Amino acid sequence: MFDQETTLDADKALEYRLPTSVTPQRYELRLEPDLKDFTFKGDETVLVTVNQPISEVVLNALELEIDVATAEQKGRIVEATRIEMEPERERAHLHFREALAPGEWKLKIAFRGILNDKLHGFYRSQYTDAAGKAHMAATTQFEATDARRAFPCWDEPALKAVYKVTLVIDGNLTAVSNAGIEQERGLGNGKKEVVFKDTIKMSTYLLAFIVGEFEATAPVDAGTPLRVVHVPGKRDLTGWAQQIGAFSLKFFADYYGIPYPGDKLDLIAIPDFAAGAMENLGAITFRETALLADERTASRAELERVADVVAHENAHMWFGDLVTMKWWNGIWLNEAFATFMEMLAVDAWKPNWQRWDSFGVSRAAAMAIDALKSTRSIEYTVLSPEDCRSMFDVLTYEKGASVLRMLEQYLGGEEFRRGIALYLKKHQYANTETGDLWDALQEASQEPVRRLMDSWIFQQGFPIISVAALNSGRTLKLSQQRFFYLPPAQPEPQLWHVPIRLLVKTDRGEQSYRVLLTGAETTLDLPGKVEWVLVNQGGSGFFRVRYSAELLEALTADLSRLKPIERFGLVNDMWAATVAGLNPLREFLAMARSFREERDLNVWRALAGSFHYLDMVATEQQRPALARAVREVIGPAAARLGWSAGPGEDELTGQLRALLIGTLGTLGDDPAVQARARDLYAEWSRDVERADRDLMPQLITILAHTGDRARYEEFKQNFKAARKPQDEQRYLFSLASFRDPQLLRQTMEMTLNGEVRTQNAPFLMHSLLANPVCRYESWDFVRENWDSMVQKYPDSALPRMCEAVSGLLDRQQQVNGFFEQHKPRLGQKIVDQHLERLAVAVAFREREGRSLTSALSS
Numbered sequence: 001m002f003d004q005e006t007t008l009d010a011d012k013a014l015e016y017r018l019p020t021s022v023t024p025q026r027y028e029l030r031l032e033p034d035l036k037d038f039t040f041k042g043d044e045t046v047l048v049t050v051n052q053p054i055s056e057v058v059l060n061a062l063e064l065e066i067d068v069a070t071a072e073q074k075g076r077i078v079e080a081t082r083i084e085m086e087p088e089r090e091r092a093h094l095h096f097r098e099a100l101a102p103g104e105w106k107l108k109i110a111f112r113g114i115l116n117d118k119l120h121g122f123y124r125s126q127y128t129d130a131a132g133k134a135h136m137a138a139t140t141q142f143e144a145t146d147a148r149r150a151f152p153c154w155d156e157p158a159l160k161a162v163y164k165v166t167l168v169i170d171g172n173l174t175a176v177s178n179a180g181i182e183q184e185r186g187l188g189n190g191k192k193e194v195v196f197k198d199t200i201k202m203s204t205y206l207l208a209f210i211v212g213e214f215e216a217t218a219p220v221d222a223g224t225p226l227r228v229v230h231v232p233g234k235r236d237l238t239g240w241a242q243q244i245g246a247f248s249l250k251f252f253a254d255y256y257g258i259p260y261p262g263d264k265l266d267l268i269a270i271p272d273f274a275a276g277a278m279e280n281l282g283a284i285t286f287r288e289t290a291l292l293a294d295e296r297t298a299s300r301a302e303l304e305r306v307a308d309v310v311a312h313e314n315a316h317m318w319f320g321d322l323v324t325m326k327w328w329n330g331i332w333l334n335e336a337f338a339t340f341m342e343m344l345a346v347d348a349w350k351p352n353w354q355r356w357d358s359f360g361v362s363r364a365a366a367m368a369i370d371a372l373k374s375t376r377s378i379e380y381t382v383l384s385p386e387d388c389r390s391m392f393d394v395l396t397y398e399k400g401a402s403v404l405r406m407l408e409q410y411l412g413g414e415e416f417r418r419g420i421a422l423y424l425k426k427h428q429y430a431n432t433e434t435g436d437l438w439d440a441l442q443e444a445s446q447e448p449v450r451r452l453m454d455s456w457i458f459q460q461g462f463p464i465i466s467v468a469a470l471n472s473g474r475t476l477k478l479s480q481q482r483f484f485y486l487p488p489a490q491p492e493p494q495l496w497h498v499p500i501r502l503l504v505k506t507d508r509g510e511q512s513y514r515v516l517l518t519g520a521e522t523t524l525d526l527p528g529k530v531e532w533v534l535v536n537q538g539g540s541g542f543f544r545v546r547y548s549a550e551l552l553e554a555l556t557a558d559l560s561r562l563k564p565i566e567r568f569g570l571v572n573d574m575w576a577a578t579v580a581g582l583n584p585l586r587e588f589l590a591m592a593r594s595f596r597e598e599r600d601l602n603v604w605r606a607l608a609g610s611f612h613y614l615d616m617v618a619t620e621q622q623r624p625a626l627a628r629a630v631r632e633v634i635g636p637a638a639a640r641l642g643w644s645a646g647p648g649e650d651e652l653t654g655q656l657r658a659l660l661i662g663t664l665g666t667l668g669d670d671p672a673v674q675a676r677a678r679d680l681y682a683e684w685s686r687d688v689e690r691a692d693r694d695l696m697p698q699l700i701t702i703l704a705h706t707g708d709r710a711r712y713e714e715f716k717q718n719f720k721a722a723r724k725p726q727d728e729q730r731y732l733f734s735l736a737s738f739r740d741p742q743l744l745r746q747t748m749e750m751t752l753n754g755e756v757r758t759q760n761a762p763f764l765m766h767s768l769l770a771n772p773v774c775r776y777e778s779w780d781f782v783r784e785n786w787d788s789m790v791q792k793y794p795d796s797a798l799p800r801m802c803e804a805v806s807g808l809l810d811r812q813q814q815v816n817g818f819f820e821q822h823k824p825r826l827g828q829k830i831v832d833q834h835l836e837r838l839a840v841a842v843a844f845r846e847r848e849g850r851s852l853t854s855a856l857s858s
Contacts, residue, residue: 016089016384017156019058023049024154024161025104031122031151032168032191033211035136038115038124044151046107046161055099057107060148060155061085061092063121068110069094073103090145090385092152109152119759119794121149125212125272127231130723135231137212139270139285141278144328144388147204157203158326158431165196165209174214176229178207178282180264200261200281201429203324208280210268222246223253224260229268230292237292237724240303241267241310248311248345252318255344257421258428261322267291267310272759274794275392277309279316279338286313287759288725299658299694300651302726304353307346315341323424326431328388332378332457333434335392336400340408343401352650357565358602359405360539364572366398367544370462371485371576372840374832378403378457379434389796390826402542403456409540410452410499410514411445419444452497452516456542463496465517465535468548473529476504479521483544485580485840495520501537506530512537532557539565544573546582556594564600571595571606579613579840585848586855589629596636601656607633608663614852615667615772616807617845622852623772629856630668634660643676644692654694662698666705666737677702697730704737712743720755732760736767744774748781752788762793762801769804779808779815786822799827799834806837809845 026047033040048057057071057080069080082095094107115124115138125137140150148155167175171192179197186192199207212231217238219225226245228238245267253259262282269291277286290309293302319341320334339362347355369375378400382388408416419441427436434457438450456462464483467476482494498517503510506528515524532554535545547555559567571591578588592607611630618626638660645654665673681699684691703711712735719731735747748768751761768778782789782801789798802824805815815838819831848855 018060018091018154018159021050021052021054022057022059022154023051024159025049026162026164027151027153028164028166029151030166030168031209033115033122033138035115035124035138035170035173035211038117039112040115040122040138040150041110041112042151043108043110046109046153048105048107050100050102050105053099053101055096057094057096057100059092059094059152060090060145061111061152062087062090062146062148063113063116064092064149064152065112066092066094066109066152067112068108070108071096071100072106072108073100090148090155111152113150116149117758119272119274121146122209123272125270127271129231130233135213137210137214137231137271139210139212139268139273140208140280141274141285142207142280143205143278144331144391145205145385147207153204155204157205157324157328160201160203160324160429160431162201163199163207165199165207167194167196167209167211168192169194169211172213173211174216174229176208176210176214176266176268176283178202178280179262197263200322202281202321206279206281206321208278208283208285210270210283210285214268216266217242219264220246222249222260222265224249224262225264227264227266228291229266230288231269231271233723234269234288234292237294240293240295240298241291241306244307244310244346244349245314247349248314248342249317251345251348252315252341255341255417255420256318256424258318258322258424260317261428262317265314265317267313272757274759274796277313279313279320281317281321284313286310289729292725294724294726297688297691297693297696297724298726299697300353300655301694302697304346304355307349308342308355311345311349312338312342315345318424319420322429323427324431326433328382328391329379330432330434331382331388331391332396332400333437335396336378336404339397339401340404343405352652354564354652356405357539357568357600359401360565360568360572360602361605362398363402363542364606366394366402367462367542367572367576368837369394369833370399370460371483371580372833372836373484373486373488374829374836375460376829377460386826390829392796393827393830399542402540403453406499406540406542407441407449407453409501409538411441411447411449415445415447416441419449452499455496459494459496461494462543463494463498464544464546465498465500466546466548467533467535467551469530469533469551470523473506474526476502476524476526476530476533477521478515478517478524478535480517480543481520483576483580485576486836486843496543498541498543500535500541500543503534503537504530505532534562534566536569537566539563539569544576545569546573546577556591559594559598564603567595567598567600568602568606571603571610575606575610575613578610579844581843581847585852586858589855589858592633596633598637599653599656601652601659604634604637604656604659608659608667611663611667613841614856616770617809617841617849618852619849622856625853625856627667627669631664631670634663634668635670638664638673643680643695654692658692658694658698661695662701665698665702674702674706678706700730700734701737704734705739707738707740709740709743712738712740712746729760732756733764733767736764736771739771739773741774741777744768744771745777748774748778752785752792758792758794759797762789762797765789766801766804769801770807775804775807776811779805779811783818790824795824795826798824799830802831803834806834806841808838809842812838812842 028045031042066083071078078096080094081097084093165177175194177196178199182197183195216227216229219227268285269288273287276290315338319337423440442449461482463480466479500515502513508528577583641657664670677699715731722728751765
């Protein structure tokens with residue numbers, strides 16, 4: 001019923017897929033980058049199998065010049081008499097003077113290209129050392145379809161091959177690639193040749209080569225030698241990543257029951273990097289903020305991010321690299337599974353972090369998108385390179401990981417692990433489709449996994465489960481329907497196979513139940529009269545819950561009997577129902593006030609998030625009432641925790657303190673908090689070692705929120721002088737949090753004048769668009785400079801920058817009109833979602849706006 005392959009348009013698919021007449025087996029690739037002229041030249045010998053007589057070889061190439069191409073078989077050489085480049089389809093056509101007979105051939109190709117500044121393909125990166133001297137590096141980012149920008153190749157994931165890379169570089173530089181170094185020798189002209197060992201059989205998008213003045217830590221034993229590679233001067237920031245890198249690699253080898261497939265693993269910090277990281281086998285590349293951190297001063301959230309990203313990429317070494325999807329419609333499984341596994345590994349490494357509880361926040365972010373009419377299914381038809389490059393979003397990662405977690409909890413952890421191990425062993429070094437995983441899990445668990453999961457993977461959205469008591473409280477009725485923020489006039493009927501875990505208290509005691517809801521509704525008979533019921537016990541289900549009024553009142557009468565993740569789900573579901581117009585705002589705010597004794601970080605994140613949403617829709621006249629409500633709800637909890645840690649306090653409490661104080665000092669506009677923040681910042685700036693690692697970033701935000709020009713110039717200088725990636729990020733993004741319009745205009749200019757890296761500039765503009773003081777002026781700046789932004793920013797970053805347009809409630813018509821005329825090259829679906837979220841916010845304000853002040857003051 002949900003078989004996606006049956007929906008493919010065969011003609012359109014063939015338009016973007018290479019002919020099957022030639023299959024690559026092995027690449028011998030030699031490249032010589034020029035870091036002064038930003039060019040490179042290369043030659044390759046590709047061992048291929050010709051499957052039928054042909055005189056034309058078609059392969060992928062983009063932004064390359066091919067000078068010569070020949071084919072050789074047993075000493076016989078056939079020249080390409082015409083080389084035709086087809087940039088529209090990102091291809092090269094090699095026309096040979098005579099037909100190539102079926103069998104093995106060696107294609108030899110000489111080519112040239114540019115080291116671009118768009119952070120894809122083979123590109124250049126620049127950094128400045130402590131003395132202010134600029135240095136250049138060259139690095140790669142090939143996923144999804146950008147290997148073709150570095151060398152002519154069969155750039156499709158199913159066309160796996162072995163790679164032997166040779167780099168010719170300046171003698172003072174370092175080169176890193178997927179495999180270890182086989183040989184390094186001087187060439188006598190200031191150059192050296194670095195020859196790397198063969199890689200495993202893998203897809204083109206996983207190949208990597210990095211050249212620059214890099215240093216590496218001493219290797220540690222992670223089952224294979226593991227190093228952290230970095231620019232000079234940052235060795236003291238590598239320890240944290242090396243710890244989680246070694247732990248997670250060993251954890252995964254044990255979990256999968258398969259040794260790490262490479263001969264070494266380098267974790268490489270790149271100064272300019274569009275994504276968070278890239279899972280190149282043996283040579284994983286990262287943004288510096290996702291790999292390098294000072295364990296003494298980085299906040300727990302910043303350290304958690306490094307741990308998450310490193311574990312995520314290490315998980316890919318098996319799931320994605322060793323076993324790879326056949327085509328890009330299956331990329332969700334790579335990324336969703338790596339997201340699931342990062343949680344599993346980090347939770348095992350730092351159980352006190354309670355990562356599965358905080359994953360609820362990520363699940364909620366996915367549900368916020370999936371409740372839109374403009375959402376998409378997790379797996380969908382992928383045809384063009386643009387389709388491939390647009391799949392890296394919250395639905396691929398967070399929704400995909402959420403439904404895997406739901407499945408794991410339903411099957412049982414050990415059954416799930418056995419199925420994963422079976423899948424990997426059966427398909428190692430090969431390519432798969434989604435159904436292959438379901439078949440392995442079904443074999444291991446003897447449960448109908450394929451039928452269950454197809455309903456989640458191949459259709460959009462998710463259900464809201466309504467629960468009510470019947471038969472004088474002795475029966476529960478569970479029903480499902482799709483949850484929308486703005487439902488269509490006539491929604492299509494949809495059903496999911498929903499694994500539901502319930503905890504029911506009757507007059508006979510408590511009991512857990514497991515129900516698989518496959519129809520529109522079902523009933524559950526109880527042994528006695530229900531007193532209260534919790535649906536989605538453990539919080540792992542990817543659905544919302546709506547209780548009848550009496551069941552909700554009974555459940556919330558004593559919140560302490562719920563686990564933190566269950567309380568988080570209760571708050572998040574109530575808020576979603578409020579935004580959708582199913583519940584009035586007054587009811588949610590009344591419930592929020594009942595959480596003033598709450599001590600869980602993630603529950604407070606949900607509550608604070610709802611107040612930030614209200615700030616987005618509030619008028620200037622309504623903001624004082626909002627600030628009072630924030631102080632009323634959050635103030636007592638912050639006062640309980642105070643400004644410093646008590647004896648034996650855990651890390652999550654420190655993070656909660658920072659969240660509460662930061663919210664009070666900004667959204668709550670609390671003058672006492674703001675004054676104390678200024679005093680503490682001055683004290684800790686003189687002695688950084690004494691600073692509270694979690695509170696310090698919040699102090700910077702509060703001081704920016706209340707800051708003047710002198711403070712702006714101070715923070716701008718701190719940004720420019722920062723040697724630690726986290727400090728650089730804190731001070732950079734604080735420049736979008738000031739409230740002086742003149743200062744904010746300076747920050748707007750920074751997004752285009754070269755003061756900010758192009759990897760960060762779009763996200764700085766996102767923060768400006770979200771600032772109530774300058775959101776509309778920032779929007780005008782974006783409209784006026786759109787063409788420059790398209791030219792400068794990474795293609796993948798533009799749609800994410802535009803997320804903040806969902807707060808431009810007074811310009812809805814203008815925003816819609818602009819994006820009707822200015823469609824991004826990548827991520828149109830993401831932009832459509834932003835526009836719908838704007839419509840949701842407008843509808844919410846129309847419904848609740850007039851009475852917002854009185855609702856907040858109740």
